[in-house]
Amino acid sequence: MQIGDLPSANKRVVGCPRYPLIPPPAAGGKVTPRLILASASPRRKQLLTEAGIPFKAIPSRVTEVSAFKRPDLIVKELAYKKALSVAVKHPKRPVLGADTLVYCKGRVLGKPKTAKDAMRLLNLQNGSWQTVHTGAALIWLEKNIFLAGGERTRCKARKLPLKTLRSMAEKHLDKAGAYAVQDADDIFIAKMDGRFDTVVGLSMNVVRKFMKQAGLSIKKKSEVSSQ
Numbered sequence: 615m616q617i618g619d620l621p622s623a624n625k626r627v628v629g630c631p632r633y634p635l636i637p638p639p640a641a642g643g644k645v646t647p648r649l650i651l652a653s654a655s656p657r658r659k660q661l662l663t664e665a666g667i668p669f670k671a672i673p674s675r676v677t678e679v680s681a682f683k684r685p686d687l688i689v690k691e692l693a694y695k696k697a698l699s700v701a702v703k704h705p706k707r708p709v710l711g712a713d714t715l716v717y718c719k720g721r722v723l724g725k726p727k728t729a730k731d732a733m734r735l736l737n738l739q740n741g742s743w744q745t746v747h748t749g750a751a752l753i754w755l756e757k758n759i760f761l762a763g764g765e766r767t768r769c770k771a772r773k774l775p776l777k778t779l780r781s782m783a784e785k786h787l788d789k790a791g792a793y794a795v796q797d798a799d800d801i802f803i804a805k806m807d808g809r810f811d812t813v814v815g816l817s818m819n820v821v822r823k824f825m826k827q828a829g830l831s832i833k834k835k836s837e838v839s840s841q
Contacts (some may be wrong), residue, residue: 649708649825650707651670651705657796658755661816668745669710680692685745693749693764697751710752716747716791721738727787729784730783733783736793736802740773744771745766746767746768747764750764753765759827763823766808768808770803770805771793772804792820
C-alpha cells in the first residue's frame with residue numbers, strides 16, 4: 615500500500631510528504647541499517663526477535679486518535695503515525711510502526727482505561743465472534759519509502775461466567791480487547807480464523823513483505839535457529 619492510499623491520514627500528520635513508493639535500492643555491499651521498532655510492546659519485540667530481525671525499540675509518543683471509522687483504516691493510520699513520529703528523528707533508519715484493535719458488534723475496542731472499562735469490553739465480547747485488526751507501516755525517509763498495510767483475524771470468545779471475567783479484567787489493561795491470546799492462562803479465545811501473530815499485535819508476513827520491498831535483509835529460519 616502506498617502513501618497515496620491514505621490521503622486523509624497524510625493531511626493530519628504534520629510534515630508527512632506525498633512521495634510515491636520507489637523501488638528498493640540496489641545492493642551495493644553496504645551494511646543494512648538496523649530496523650527501529652516504534653513501539654514499547656514486549657509482544658512485538660518478541661515476534662521480531664523470534665523472526666531473527668535485528669531492531670532497536672524507540673517508542674512513539676503520538677496520541678492514538680483517528681478520524682477514520684473503519685477499523686482496518688484506523689490501524690493503518692495509527693501505525694503510520696507512530697512510524698512517522700520516530701522516522702522524522704531518525705531519517706537514515708527504517709522505522710516500523712504497528713497498531714492493533716478489536717472490532718466486535720459494530721464497535722471498535724481499543725485498550726481499556728480501567729479495570730471497569732476492561733470488564734465492559736470483556737462482557738461485550740463474551741461468547742461472541744470478533745475481528746482483530748493489526749496495521750503496520752514502514753517508513754524510511756532517506757530512501758523515500760512509505761508503506762502501510764494490515765491483516766485481520768476472526769476470533770470466537772468463550773462464554774465465561776462473570777466471576778471469571780472479573781478476574782481477567784485487571785490483567786491486560788495494555789492490550790486491545792483486554793485479553794492476551796498469547797498467555798497460556800488466558801482462556802478467553804476459543805477459536806481463531808486467521809493468523810495468530812495478527813492477534814498478538816504484529817503481522818509478520820506484512821513485516822517481511824515490507825522489508826523485502828525496502829531492500830532490507832531477513833535471516834532465514836535456519837540461521838535464526840542456529841543462534
